[in-house]
Amino acid sequence: MKSYFFFILSNILIDNFILVKFLGLCPFIGASNQIKQAFGISFATSFVVVVSTVLLWFVNFFILLPFDLVYLRIIVYMLIISFGVQLIEIILRGTSPILYRILGIFLPLITTNCAVLAIPLFSLYLNHTFLESILYAVSASFGFTLVMVIFSSIRERILLSDVPLAFQGSPIVLITVSLISIVFMGFKGLVRI
Template identity: 70%
Template sequence: MKQYFFLFFSNVLIDNFILVRFLGLCPFIGVSNNIKNATGMSLATSFVVILSSSILWLINYYILVPYNLIYLRIISYILIIAVIVQFLELFLRKMSPLLYRILGIFLPLITTNCAVLAIPLFSLYLNYTFLESIFYGLSASFGYTFIMIIFSSIRERVTVSDVPFIFQGAPIALITISLMSISFMGFQGVIKY
């Protein structure tokens, strides 16, 4: 139980995929204009990450490794992630057309989000079991969602603040991301492995 707590704590604060490993920055910057968009994108990405982590672990250990097809790992991972995203896109189009329109181009881009591919690959290279792999995906998704919501809250506040003209728009967003990243990198000394 203690191991799962440290894994969760580590993925949320210490080894956060956005602010420390710098993965998944495109949707992070593109959709974080407001909390509603950030929450929708985070939940969609989290769903894909958790589902793909479990499916890809099974495919790796029951198909790719036994049949010595390890060289097909990344291609098969991307293919399965694309199928999961297609199902998610069809589901959102049917059940929540507003969220589907808000997410726009970023929904199909979940397929090429490097964090979505990196999380199952990291759990594979860390030799996690099936449950650890799912928990790794869950905790990394929670960390992704946590940072998206925090950043979108800050970004909403900054848009109504008196920011000098030269810093308005992308510069203040990048400065904010930098400061957030520095603060989260400060957690790296908290847990010794």
């Protein structure tokens, strides 16, 4: 049980997909202007990541490997991820039309988010069991959400700040991201698995 705790903590803080592995930067930069929007895109991405990881684990171990179809892995994964995105889009349209409108174009772009594909693939290549794959997906998603919310709250403060003209827009965003990344790098060595 103790090792699972450190496994989860490591995926959230130390091996964060945005700040350490630099995956999932498109929604991170594009959809982190407001906290509500960041929560929405994070929830949608997390849902797709967890559902896709579970489905992909079963597809990999019960279809692709037994029938020696491993060469189709990426194509099958993309189809399953597209299915997950369509599912979340239908759910959001029916349950929360306001959030659906807020997320706008970012919702279909989850399909092309490299972190959504990378998390199940990393889990597979790290030889995780089914439980470890789920924990990996949930903890990586939580790390994604944590960074999105932290960064969106900082961006809201930046909008209210007097930023020099040369640093307005993308420069201040990239400087802020690099500083947050340095903070997260401070967690290295905290957990050894």
